Amino acid sequence: MKASTDNYQADHWKLRGGPAGLHVFNRTTGLHVLIEEIPVPASLHSRAPRQVSIALTNRCDLACAHCYAPKSRDELRFDVVTRWLAEFDSHGALGVGFGGGEPTLYPDFVRLCQHAARETRLSVSFTTHGHHIDGVLAEGLRGSVHFVRVSMDGVGATYESIRRRSFPELLARLKHVRSISRFGVNVVINERTLPDLDEAAVVAADAGACELLLLPQMPVRGVPAVAPRTLQGLRRWVESYRDPLKLCINEASADGFPICDPLVEERGLRAYAHIDAMGVLKPSSYHETGVPLGEGGVLKALHQLAHELAESDV
Template sequence: MKRRFGPDGVHLFDRSTGLNMLIDEVRIPRHQWSAAPRQVSIALTNTCDLACSYCYAPKHRAQLSTPQLCHWMDELDGAGCLGVGFGGGEPTLYGRLADVCAHAAERTQLAVTLTTHGHRWDAELIARLRGAVHFVRVSVDGVGATYERLRRRSFETLRERLELIGSSFAFGLNCVVNADTVDDLTAVAELAAWHGAAELLLLPESPTVRTTGITARVAAQMEEWVLAYPGPVRLAISEGWTAGLTVAIPLPREAGTRSYAHVDATGTVRPSSYSTAGQAIGADGILAALERLAAQESA
């Protein structure tokens, strides 16, 4: 199991099973805390073959260099990071996806997750990623006609892809919650249970240059649904959205960039994928950029 040291104690993590253990009886001196965030999301590319109206990803062309990315993963692994989450854009459009996943699996102790729309998955891609990806998150915003109107892809084809992905990987569903999708939450949860998903992650829509984000009325409707939810699939919600809900916070002292950071497709590290604050990752590496970002945030 990989060890991580922080203000809450010693965190042990097994990437193969997803098991987390916290030894909180131990107090770790500050100078021994792990330097890297616990989790880092990485946009491999801005390219996507869908055009969802509520997408927050930048639309200018950009993608990361594979050698640089592998070096950053080595740095993060050595500094106590537990996992990287590859997204985009659509990560399956990144030409060397299998190479970077294999590097993480074979050369580091990092857990690898992918966030994908799922439509490009086939037997060949699964064979290339099997053993190098530990969890797959499939974006499913609504079901049936709602899904097809928003994503402009066949819902039945999506279900075929979920069966294919679930045959080889642990996986979960992500659902952006807005006025279009909130009435489909029960059906999305049933879809997750039917296909054997381990988790349903709710993502209240964030404002973008094109959208205003989730409204107070829809947020209240979502919270009412969560409080009444009886299903078997574990629910999760994007960090920072806790109004009206009781959520588990196992590491309360590990906050900000000590907990999470995002790297965009230009090689800029940010506090989150929505943040305008950031620091370019230079020749001195990702940990140095994270230090500059922390200083910028506290100034």
């Protein structure tokens, strides 16, 4: 009896030490508890970022204008990714988010999620356009994925003009997504999608989503950053939103929004790092340069990246 209790705890809870205290995380429920009363000496602070995103492949069968992923066939090797996951896990990372490109096009995607869930205590999530998620894929992922993020830029004709896929088809796919795990909806915010936000939030909540991630459009390859007036409109929308979805925003766009961040001392590389499909470690997916992950492992590359970022700030 005792052994099964221990197994339950080992599988569901993870501890992370940091400047704000002891961080307890349950990957199954998504519950975070920060115990500020327990000071953690600096020598015991977790050395890995809290969350890591990994672009498994640059391949994608859509062609969204705002996409930052290079259109190439670069893909990460399975054994290399699993080695990185083990290292991140043992140094205190809480979660990994797989992306791309489109991660469901990665040949070993199901096996990789199953490996990550079984061999690490990381929370496993992925970001997808959703159009390949059917009953078979959902069944393969169920139990090995703790959260799914589905990209949905606007609704109806807005969505279809950006993604060039059927919106009703996406809604049908959300039924399969819902059967995998808790899920959220990502919306790139620009002047076309902002007017749809009320309806997008209703559609997402009705489909069973628990979170709406707002991603103000970043400048990429000739596509401009979101216009200041659109950003102001988004701030007004956020202030007036009263419905049930949890609203989130990426750190780079959070200025001026009413955010709750109990881990203010854990920003930058302490909070988040990205590995692109060529194996380059970056502060975010939008950064064009970073540190190639060689044989030295992720912690060594993190150290070098932190050093380079500090130098560029001087």
